[in-house]
Amino acid sequence: QLQLQESGPGLVKPSETLSLICNVSGGSISSTGYYWGWIRQPPGKGLEWIGSIYYTGSTYYNPSRKSRVTISVETSKNQFSLKLSSVTAADTAIYYCARHESTAPGGYIFDHWGQGTLVTVSS
C-alpha cells in the first residue's frame, strides 16, 4: 500500500528557507504515469497547489509561487522535496505531499496523500 510521509522543521524564521521531504513507501517514485506534488493549506483555509515533479525531474509550479519554489526528486531514496525561500508569516500552513496521475481517465487527480505537516513561520 502506497504511503507518503512528510518530514521537516515545524518552525521556520521569516526570510529563511522552508525545506520539507516526502518519503514514499510501498511503491516506486519512478513509476511511470504519476507526478508527485506539494499542496498547502493555511490554518482554517482552503487548498493551494504548490507544484509537482515527475521522476525524470520535470517540474511544474504554481505561477504565484514559482519564484520562491524548488521541487526536486531523489529516486535512489524514493523521496522528493520542497524548498520555499524567503518565507513570511503568510507561508504558515499545513504542507501535504501527494501523488497524482498524469493521464486519463481522471487527469491530475490526487489519489494518495501524506498526513500533512504544520510549518509555522515565526521569529
Next chain:
Amino acid sequence: DIQMTQSPSSLSASVGDRVTITCRASLGISSWLAWYQQKPGKAPKLLIYAASSLQSGVPSRFSGSGSGTDFTLTVSSLQPEDFATYYCQHSNIFPITFGQGTRLEVK
C-alpha cells in the same frame, strides 16, 4: 489559470438529507473535475474523478455530474460521517487549482 468557484461556502443539513454542492470553472474543462472530502485534522480524500466516476471504496451515496463549466456533487442520504469540507479541483492542465471549499455542517 482556471478559477474554480464553489457554492455554497457552507451548508447546514441533517442526517438523511439529500445535499448538492456546485462547482463552476472559469473556462470549459470538459469532464476534468475531481471532488475531495476533508475532515478536521486529516488529509483530503478523493471521492470522484472525471466529474462522475466514483473512486474505489467511496460509498455509492456520493455522485457527481456535469461537464464544461458547471458541476455538482450530490450526497443522496447524508450519514453522520459525511459532515466535512468538500473541495472541487480541475484536473486537466497545470496550474492545478481547487475551489474554496464547502463546509457541510450538522443542522
